[in-house]
Amino acid sequence: MxxxxxxxxxxxxxxxxxFREDADELANDESLLDAGLIDSTGILELVSWIEAxxxxxxxxxxxxxxxxxxxxxIAAYLGRKRPASLVA
Amino acid sequence: MCGLAGFSGTSLPDAERRRxxxxxxxxxxxxxxxxxxxxxxxxxxxxxxxxxxIIDIAGGDQPICNEDGTVWIAFNGEIxxxxxxxxxxxxxxxxxxxxxxxxxxxxxYEERGPDCVEALNGDFAFAIWDGRARRLMLARDRMxxxxxxxxxxxxxxxxxxxxxxxxxxxxxxxxxxxxxxxxFTFWSPLPPRxxxxxxxxxxxxxxxxxxxxxxxVRRYWSLDYPDAGEGSGASQSRERRLRDELAGLLADSxxxxxxxDVPVGAYLSGGLDSxxxxxxxxxxxxxxxxxxxxxxxxxxxxxxxxxxxxxxALGTTHKAVRIGAAEIGTMLPAVVRHAERPILRTAxxxxxxxxxxxxxxxxxxxxxxxxxxxxxxxxxxFKEAKIRRFCAAQPDSARRSLLLKRLYPYLPRIQGQxxxxxxxxxxFRADDAQDPLFSHLPRFRTTGGAKAFFSxxxxxxxxxxxxLADLREQLPAAFGSWHPLNxxxxxxxxxxxxxxxxxxxxxxxxxxxxxxxxxxxxxHRLVEFAARIPPDLKLKVLRxxxxxxxxxxxxxxxxxxxxxxxxYRAPDADAFAGPGAPAYAARLLDPAAIAGGGLxxxxxxxxxxxxxxxxxxxxxxxxxxxxxxxxxALWQDAFASRAPAAxxxxxxxx
Numbered sequence: 001m002x003x004x005x006x007x008x009x010x011x012x013x014x015x016x017x018x019f020r021e022d023a024d025e026l027a028n029d030e031s032l033l034d035a036g037l038i039d040s041t042g043i044l045e046l047v048s049w050i051e052a053x054x055x056x057x058x059x060x061x062x063x064x065x066x067x068x069x070x071x072x073x074i075a076a077y078l079g080r081k082r083p084a085s086l087v088a
Numbered sequence: 089m090c091g092l093a094g095f096s097g098t099s100l101p102d103a104e105r106r107r108x109x110x111x112x113x114x115x116x117x118x119x120x121x122x123x124x125x126x127x128x129x130x131x132x133x134x135x136x137x138x139x140x141x142i143i144d145i146a147g148g149d150q151p152i153c154n155e156d157g158t159v160w161i162a163f164n165g166e167i168x169x170x171x172x173x174x175x176x177x178x179x180x181x182x183x184x185x186x187x188x189x190x191x192x193x194x195x196x197y198e199e200r201g202p203d204c205v206e207a208l209n210g211d212f213a214f215a216i217w218d219g220r221a222r223r224l225m226l227a228r229d230r231m232x233x234x235x236x237x238x239x240x241x242x243x244x245x246x247x248x249x250x251x252x253x254x255x256x257x258x259x260x261x262x263x264x265x266x267x268x269x270x271x272f273t274f275w276s277p278l279p280p281r282x283x284x285x286x287x288x289x290x291x292x293x294x295x296x297x298x299x300x301x302x303x304x305v306r307r308y309w310s311l312d313y314p315d316a317g318e319g320s321g322a323s324q325s326r327e328r329r330l331r332d333e334l335a336g337l338l339a340d341s342x343x344x345x346x347x348x349d350v351p352v353g354a355y356l357s358g359g360l361d362s363x364x365x366x367x368x369x370x371x372x373x374x375x376x377x378x379x380x381x382x383x384x385x386x387x388x389x390x391x392x393x394x395x396x397x398x399x400x401a402l403g404t405t406h407k408a409v410r411i412g413a414a415e416i417g418t419m420l421p422a423v424v425r426h427a428e429r430p431i432l433r434t435a436x437x438x439x440x441x442x443x444x445x446x447x448x449x450x451x452x453x454x455x456x457x458x459x460x461x462x463x464x465x466x467x468x469x470f471k472e473a474k475i476r477r478f479c480a481a482q483p484d485s486a487r488r489s490l491l492l493k494r495l496y497p498y499l500p501r502i503q504g505q506x507x508x509x510x511x512x513x514x515x516f517r518a519d520d521a522q523d524p525l526f527s528h529l530p531r532f533r534t535t536g537g538a539k540a541f542f543s544x545x546x547x548x549x550x551x552x553x554x555x556l557a558d559l560r561e562q563l564p565a566a567f568g569s570w571h572p573l574n575x576x577x578x579x580x581x582x583x584x585x586x587x588x589x590x591x592x593x594x595x596x597x598x599x600x601x602x603x604x605x606x607x608x609x610x611x612h613r614l615v616e617f618a619a620r621i622p623p624d625l626k627l628k629v630l631r632x633x634x635x636x637x638x639x640x641x642x643x644x645x646x647x648x649x650x651x652x653x654x655x656y657r658a659p660d661a662d663a664f665a666g667p668g669a670p671a672y673a674a675r676l677l678d679p680a681a682i683a684g685g686g687l688x689x690x691x692x693x694x695x696x697x698x699x700x701x702x703x704x705x706x707x708x709x710x711x712x713x714x715x716x717x718x719x720x721a722l723w724q725d726a727f728a729s730r731a732p733a734a735x736x737x738x739x740x741x742x
Contacts, residue, residue: 016699019692020540033509036537041707043509065509 006075012049013071017042028072033065043068050074056081090150091119091599092162093253094135094215096224096298097244102128108257109134115256116249119164119599127151127160132244133217133224135162140602142166142348142453147186154194155183158219161197163190164249165212165234166606168344173207202227202295205308209344209611213290215247223299230309231459231610232292232586235595239287245298250596251284251428251727259287261727265549268687271430272716273536273555276587278562280305283429283723292586309612310564311581313574313619322622327638330621334614335639341611342368345455352453352606353378353446356406357656358394360633361457361466363648364640365608369455370402371643379404380446380454382438385412389657394648401645409445411438416663417670421722426600427592428727430720432535432712435658439597447601458594459609462581463618465573465626466633466653473527473576474627479511480521491630524560524567527576532556538713541688541696559583573623581615661711664718665700676721685724688717 006028017037018026032038038046046068047058056078067077093112100108105128113124113136120138128134137150143166151162167173170189173196178184182195189210196204197216202225211233216225226247228236238247239254246257255261264285267277280288290296293309322330342365346352354366356379370377379399384390392408399406419437427436446454461467475491520529536555567575590607598605608614618626621635628634632653640649664673675681677697679690696714700706706714 015695018540019695020689021691036533036540036709039534039707039709040509041705041710045703045705045707063509 003075005078006071008053009071009074009078012046012053013037016045016049026071028075029070031065031069033069038069046074050078054078054082090140090164091116091138091249091253092136092150092164092213092215093246093248093257094133094162094217095241095244095246095257096133096217097300098132098242100242105132105134109136111256112136112246112248112253113138115252118602119249121602123149125150127153127162127217129160129217129219131217131219131222133160133219135160135215135217137162140452140604142350142604143170144186144188145349148188148190150190152186152188152191152194154198159194159197160217160219161190161194161214163193163212163214164236165210165214165229166345166347166604167192167208167210167212168341168347168611169209171347197225202297203308205295209613211606211610213249221299223297225295225297226290227295227308228290228292230293230612231581231590231607231615233590233595233605233607233610235591236290237282237287238290238296240303241286245296245303247290251282251287254284254287255727259284261729262286263687263724263728265546265687266553268430268546268720269539269542269550269553270555270558271432272539272542273532274559274583274587275432275535276584276592277429278555278559278583279587284727292582311578311615311619312564312566313570313578315566315569316571316574319620319622322625327625327635330625331635331639333617334621334635337611337614337617338364338608338639339368339372341608341614342455343372345606345608345611346372348453350452351378352455353380353449353451354404355379355442355454355456355605356381356395356398356404357457358391358398358648359457359654359656360637360644360648360651361460361609363394363398363457363644364460364636365455365457366398366402366404367640367643368608370404377402377404378449378451379406380442380449381406381408382442383408383410384438384658385410386659389659391654394651397645398648401648407445407449409438409441411441411658413659413663414668415441416659417668417673420663420670420719421672421726422600423597424719424722425726426596428596428723429592430716430723431588431592432538432716432719433658434660434663434715435656436593436597438658439593440600443598443601443603446603452602453604453606454598455606455608457609458589458605458607459585459615460633460636461653462577462585463609463615464621464633464636465577465623467580468632468653468655469527469531469580470573470576470627471630471632472530473572474630476526476530477521477572524563524575525556525579527572528579534709535712537709538716540709541692541713541717543687543689546687571623573627574619577619661700661706661714664714672722673718676718676725681721682717685721687720687724693717 109126117138120140122141123139125137135151151160153160167189170192173192177195184191205227212229213234213236235249237251239259246254248254262285267281267283270277279291282289294305294307296305356362356366381395383392416434416437423437520526625635637649679694682688682690682693
């Protein structure tokens with residue numbers, strides 16, 4: 001069972017990077033880089049989506065694979081960054 | 089330059105042979121608007137030709153034959169050393185009826201048979217029918233400047249300058265799924281494969297012989313490099329010697345490429361290579377020199393400032409054609425009809441507009457700087473590979489991300505990114521270091537990412553095909569012993585150059601308007617010489633084309649001479665979104681149309697189109713996918729024998 005936050009991230013990744021519906025399911029801990037889904041433009045897209053969608057401001061130092069390279073990592077980062085606003 | 093077509097070995101009735109030959113030449117008439125000629129003989133051979141007259145305007149009609157009419161030729165291209173060869177043949181007693189370079193090949197063939205190609209310095213594709221041996225010979229120049237396609241059909245061998253000629257002879261327009269996979273990896277199919285199932289390309293530096301016993305294809309020249317380490321550690325005096333030798337060779341290859349009975353102009357991009365060629369032309373022929381360039385509406389691509397500087401410095405008569413995203417959208421269907429294959433970038437389109445500008449200005453021949461980046465190490469991919477190797481060997485160096493950012497100063501988005509991301513984008517993977525394709529893996533992987541849009545049925549028909557493994561198997565035996573820079577140069581020179589740069593972006597875009605391109609940097613003497621230059625003098629630290637710059641010192645404005653390479657690019661996906669988007673884009677990307685084409689996943693394409701419409705900006709992989717999907721659909725429109733049927737055939741074979 002995915003929580004609401006993970007589902008929102010997954011939905012964005014599928015619509016904007018994965019595209020396919022018949023592809024094997026992308027695991028929550030699968031590297032977006034290794035899967036060839038994200039390039040330098042994609043990182044910026046992902047960052048601007050996170051900033052717009054969740055009202056957070058990502059510092060340059062936070063734009064690293066540890067925070068952004070898997071669906072689970074993005075969810076964990078957002079959980080740390082804005083725990084209160086994400087419950088809904 | 090011209091077009092040729094024909095066939096041998098069929099037992100068709102005479103009248104039918106003439107009809108088929110006429111249709112074949114008619115399909116490529118744009119290559120030779122100045123006249124057509126046909127030879128159909130009792131032996132079953134048929135040669136046709138359409139002519140763009142450049143040398144011996146009055147006497148150069150084709151096909152032509154030898155003294156006793158036993159050897160016939162149809163020829164496209166130029167033999168730049170024909171004057172020297174002609175003098176030699178005259179001295180040996182041959183009788184010439186024309187002053188054309190074509191006739192030189194005929195007599196040379198009489199002397200040397202198929203080995204005649206070894207004496208030719210030029211850009212050529214030709215067919216020779218030898219009535220005595222009842223044998224057809226096809227040949228293509230060393231670098232792959234002029235195109236030649238062939239197919240076995242109706243019991244014989246059919247050939248033509250473009251695939252259109254073979255379709256006109258009755259070959260079906262069916263897509264080869266493996267070729268599509270190769271295009272979505274390398275930007276071009278690996279020869280002899282083409283995107284047309286059953287139609288082959290004669291690879292560069294190859295010749296084909298067809299007689300009653302069968303068809304054989306062989307290589308007559310190959311690009312070779314010294315073993316790594318051999319001749320390295322160049323002293324200053326050696327560098328000076330090589331620099332002067334390069335300058336001399338370049339001047340001579342430019343000189344013989346000015347041989348024509350019509351005026352010769354030049355493309356002037358504002359980059360180092362075309363500036364070098366234009367400067368050499370001006371030194372050789374000081375009178376009025378006409379130059380042409382593409383200017384882009386978007387500052388991201390435009391090089392007008394540098395073009396103007398060269399025009400000022402050399403005093404050329406200059407014209408530019410201004411291109412925006414809308415023009416590219418409008419031109420793309422014609423680009424695909426001429427390129428005859430899907431493309432992943434729109435960069436060929438402005439070059440079609442440029443050749444039109446040249447033709448409208450009354451010229452038929454231009455010299456360009458093509459080939460310098462391959463032969464003398466100008467491309468970013470060479471620097472990128474060098475830095476990746478450095479980083480792999482120095483995992484703790486703090487200079488790594490600085491080096492990577494220095495690589496792509498013209499890409500605005502790269503500057504803010506973290507080292508970990510940069511390293512991943514530039515392809516650091518521990519197991520890559522031993523891969524012969526090391527230099528090109530990031531490019532091939534990014535491009536290959538566009539295959540995510542392939543349909544389930546296309547994937548099934550590919551059955552796990554691995555384009556990279558296919559390429560690795562084709563590499564020459566000595567490849568592993570070459571210096572890494574030479575390995576990377578080989579991959580560019582042997583594959584992308586003929587497969588894409590000289591064809592989809594070169595010959596086909598120029599010949600769409602009956603314009604011939606000539607490329608002094610691709611003189612095989614210069615290419616062979618460049619292969620022996622120590623790698624450290626080609627790419628000196630991170631200074632690309634170092635020896636070329638040294639050889640032209642004092643002859644070019646310093647701002648051009650020291651200019652960092654800016655790759656030639658054009659607006660890609662941007663041409664297909666927004667109010668200026670061409671109407672066909674929505675029609676071709678419609679899920680029902682995509683499903684009908686059978687090659688791409690309609691849902692995935694719909695998501696891509698929605699993202700493009702909504703955000704406007706796409707990543708590299710997505711942009712290549714969008715252009716690739718659109719141009720594949722345009723290809724199906726133009727060439728597939730009833731597009732849905734072709735897709736069905738493909739599914740049936742899966």
